[in-house]
Amino acid sequence: MNCRGTLVPIDKPLIMGILNITQDSFFDGGLYQKKDAILKRVEQILNEGADIVDVGCMATNPQAKEISQEEELKTLDYVGNILFPTYKDVLFSIDTYRSKVAAKAADMGFSIVNDISGGDFDPDMFETVAKLQVPYILMHTSGKPHEMQQKTNYNNVVQDIVLVISEKVQKLRTLGVNDIIVDPGFGFGKTVEQNYELMKNLSVFQTLHCPILVGVSRKSMIYKLLDISPAEALNGTTVLHTFALMNGANILRVHDVKQAVEVVKIVSQLQ
Numbered sequence: 001m002n003c004r005g006t007l008v009p010i011d012k013p014l015i016m017g018i019l020n021i022t023q024d025s026f027f028d029g030g031l032y033q034k035k036d037a038i039l040k041r042v043e044q045i046l047n048e049g050a051d052i053v054d055v056g057c058m059a060t061n062p063q064a065k066e067i068s069q070e071e072e073l074k075t076l077d078y079v080g081n082i083l084f085p086t087y088k089d090v091l092f093s094i095d096t097y098r099s100k101v102a103a104k105a106a107d108m109g110f111s112i113v114n115d116i117s118g119g120d121f122d123p124d125m126f127e128t129v130a131k132l133q134v135p136y137i138l139m140h141t142s143g144k145p146h147e148m149q150q151k152t153n154y155n156n157v158v159q160d161i162v163l164v165i166s167e168k169v170q171k172l173r174t175l176g177v178n179d180i181i182v183d184p185g186f187g188f189g190k191t192v193e194q195n196y197e198l199m200k201n202l203s204v205f206q207t208l209h210c211p212i213l214v215g216v217s218r219k220s221m222i223y224k225l226l227d228i229s230p231a232e233a234l235n236g237t238t239v240l241h242t243f244a245l246m247n248g249a250n251i252l253r254v255h256d257v258k259q260a261v262e263v264v265k266i267v268s269q270l271q
Helices: 035-047 069-083 099-108 125-132 157-175 192-200 202-208 220-226 234-246 257-270
Strands: 014-020 052-056 091-095 112-115 136-139 180-183 251-254
Touching: 014 035, 014 257, 035 052, 035 069, 069 099, 091 099, 099 112, 099 125, 112 125, 125 157, 136 157, 157 180, 157 192, 157 202, 192 202, 192 220, 192 234, 220 234, 234 251, 234 257, 251 257
Parallel strands: 014 052, 014 251, 052 091, 091 112, 112 136, 136 180
Antiparallel strands: none
């Protein structure tokens, strides 16, 4: 990946650590809103071995409230002014589906755009990313967070999602976007059973010839299946991370960096 002039190899799996500057994220909402807590979290993510820090200024789980663009930009400005005076060479990605937020983030120094909507929620996103020339994470979802779990009807969940993503990849290529990462969108508009069907067939996404990002950390596909809470879902997360790496995942988006780094080391040794 070409991240603002720095070539980032993906011949080994990368770890993306999650930093949510939000009140209502499903696992860590409200923990990282003050300056000291934000900096401490970034230090933890980096010290434990992450390659990328993914910053979210708006929660996108089904229970979260959609905030205005103005509020998201305000939060971005706040966190950017905390991060970039301190961290000059860290790869930060911005988790947003709004093109204006993506553009502002790139101006501030963010290196990657992580869009849960795959361009569906903002018609200007693809052209914006093309102009910015930053890597773009294209995720699949079936609708806005408040409605996506009512939109889980697929003819074949794997084939349908691969087709949708492949069409978008082709459009992005036509626009001149070179670095595209695909994300099947675990937990976004899928039932628990559909999430496991996607995971079981993760290797199919290699046919898209793009790096694959997997984001399953502590999600409902784990804690609902095991009848536990998100706080108890680390072991299940590790199991899925192991399976994902053995079936083609190139990037893991995680809350628990240390444990994910250990999974990468062990799976790499096996391979």
